[in-house]
Amino acid sequence: MTDTGKDILTLRRASAADAPAVLALFDEVIAWFVSIGNLQQWGSEPWSTMPRRITQVSDACALPGAWVAQDEQGEVRAFLALGESMPYVSAPTAPELYVRVLVASRDVRVRGIGRRLMAFADEQARAAGLDHLRVDCYAGSNGDLVRFYESCGYARIAPFNVDGWPGMLLGRTL
Template identity: 65%
Template sequence: MSIQGVEAWVIRRASAADVPAVLQVFDGVIAWFVSRGNTAQWGTEPWSALPRRVDQVTQACVLPGAWVVEAPDGLILAALVLGESMPYVPAACQPEVYVRLLIAARDVRARGLGRRLLAFADDQARAAGARRLRVDCYAGGTGELVRFYEACGYQRLSTFELEGWPGQLLGRNL
């Protein structure tokens, strides 16, 4: 299926076969973070070189709510994983869809893709009968990521720390 407004992007279910491409997206984003001095969010090493991260991405790509976005040439530009809340945040008090993973390449063709995937998440939540979405993200550094989610209609709910990693839980009602 095409993402609304951008006929060139195709969103489809992810699979284990997509793991190397999704890891490549992570590696590119981490290299960009490091170039900007952001070494605390995900570290400095490419995820494709870290067995724990390879395992995380592999597990994520085979979940029923895992999606990837392809450019016309077949290059994976982004990944989105929807599902149940992460174990380190408070349980939901109403039916919800949780954005477990959202990542988009730094490729110019991926510009605006994060927002469009969050709109896709809204559609998936509605189709599932949920009227609430939640997401968590890195709350350190400049706070730019938290502000991104706020600009997409999410509101801050609570903060948390996970092994020294500062996180922000956000939510959005449909």
């Protein structure tokens, strides 16, 4: 990873030891969501206080395709987990790499890190000999998140709903 804003970010494999820092990222983003009135995407409570979310994040950090981006001070500024598709979406029709989790700090000094990590996912797919990627995201509110993934080269495949949570499955061919 190269210069992003004022900070230089280093990308490295994540481990379960990164879970507290990744939970802090989720807490930061949730606080921002609350400030803009988006209570539907991930709720309004910090994930670091919820046992189910702590387990989910710890498990995600231990995945072989989990990565963190750190700034020069060693602070985790973004998290990416790649792997198999999520159980609530349709099965893949071809071998693929699935973007399971992407979360990034709202700090302006690391603006653009989400897009850089999506490009990194492309690189990981190519290195694995894959040319299909998929991702899912929250499709409610104003649709900004769906549009973000579209701006990264993904196209809408199908909407889905998990217990009242509206999602969108998107895909990309390299």
